[in-house]
Amino acid sequence: MMTPRLLGYMITNWNTSKRDGTKWTRWGRQAKPRVLYYFPRYSSNRQHDQYDDFCRVKLMLAHPHRDPNQLRKVNGVEYASYALAAEFCYGNHQHPDDYYGTPNTDERRPDPDQFEREFHEPDLVEEDWLELARQLPDCPPSQEAIDLLGRRDIDIQYDWTPHVGRYADPGIVQGDYWRQQIEQDRLDMDVEDLPLEVRDTLNPEQRIVYDTFVGHFQCGSEEQILLHVDGGGGTGKSYMIKVLSSHLQRLAGDRPSPIWRAAPTGVASHQIMGTTLHSLLRLPVDRAFTELSPADANAIQKKLRDVRYLVIDEKSMLGLRQLSWVDKRLRQVFPGRAADFFGGMSIILVGDFFQLPPVANKPLYFDGPLKDLHEVSGQAAYRAFNHTVFLKKVERQQGDDQAGFRLALEELRGLRLSIESWKLLSQRVQAKLSQCEVDKFDTTLRIYSKKARVNEYNYDHLVRLKQPAIQVMAKNIGNGADKATSEQAGNLAGQFPARGSTHTPREARLLSWDVRVYTEAVPTYSIVRHYGSQVTEHHGGQDGDGSV
Structure with missing residues (x-):
């Protein structure tokens, strides 16, 4: 049984955070004093109904015991309450400071005149277990x-x-499974072969982008195109990319596709049947940008040998520093046009700046002062884009019955939600739906x-x-x-x-x-x-x- 004096000594002088007692270590001489926190902490006011519990804790910290009821017995005399036993203890015993407080002494509080008075909402009274749970590690x-x-x-x-x-595969046992998979499924940019009539389903703004690049490829022009395509959710950006890629692929004939699709993240690249920018150009993830070795540069040159157009989707997630890396990498891969932005390759930046911003990176439209050289060069590359096409027609929600919903989405995008749209969206809050309607969403994304x-x-x-x-x-x-x-x-x-x-x-x-x-x-x-x-x-x- 550990005595209170030994308990105080252990708490003050030893690090007991390890579960294994053999791994406990003594605090160093230079260690800062430790702050003890007791929970729960009862009131030391003799008039308070918690005072008896306060005295019980004081006795527990000062007197060895095997049962709490033993604490009411002091010097062979059993008292009717912990408070009476503690009063006798205070007058006849000397104990080291247990840092739990002194009876009938208010805790130190700041001078009321020292601080400006502020209005605060009254605190909610929580159960003890809720307060304790809030102090546990954030797991x-x-x-x-x-x-x-x-x-x-x-x-x-x-x-x-x-x-x-x-589902065992012999290749896994033999250790050459991935080599076999790479040989069987070589990376290419081929998409579904769509008939030419599909281009007639494009709206006028989509058709401008389509005609620009199809015409550019057909005439064999070497002029670089740097184009923005902006549009909110549901305006058919991915569909336009798919149709354009399919028909450029058809025009290339037996040669590889002249268009490559990429995005900042794997999910976004999968949506357009492309790759990530990091895997395509071997961009760094969490380290400094460096030039490619000759072997790595040659590998990317081989991959992009027939590519003339690079589609970068979800441009809102692309930062100035990343755009600078794309520019520098393509200049290295295409040394013949290293003086041009992106090595002379035509770039289509697609996305919506009202959507997800880049992580730990300044957005492309940032116009404040810059100190990072990569961000400065990225801003120069971004400003080289001199044409923009806005996709305004929402293709995903069609019909007059969806007109209100389309309007609400457009207002949310511009942070100007009207009362009518708010009422419409409020009707679809889960709390207002029947259980039958809620169950319909069990399998939704x-x-x-x-x-x-x-x-x-x-x-x-x-x-x-x-x-x-x-x-x-x-x-x-x-x-x-x-x-x-x-x-x-x-x-x-x-x-x-x-x-x-x-x-x-x-x-x-x-x-x-x-x-x-x-x-x-x-x-x-x-x-x-x-x-x-x-x-x-x-x-x-x-x-x-x-x-x-």
């Missing part, structure tokens, strides 16, 4: 809950034997601003399935791969939960695994096979480009 409960998947009774009792080797919310939703969904789950562990290759964060590994997790398969009709079966290879460039790979889902294809319209 999302959802992540802890996700880690429990795979350790529940239903997970442990499930027979996982039938799943072993079900959800967008969350925090990864913790994504984890929470995925966890709740897996729990509702009432199916066994297992934690899929990534196979890490290379020094430091096991310590690489998800961000360093291209958003691949070191582990994630997947549910086991059942053999009911139309039941989805999931097999997923990651191979995380950690080198200086952190190349990463991921395979996901998903069986049993319906696939619906949309052809010839601007509402969808073949979606799942």
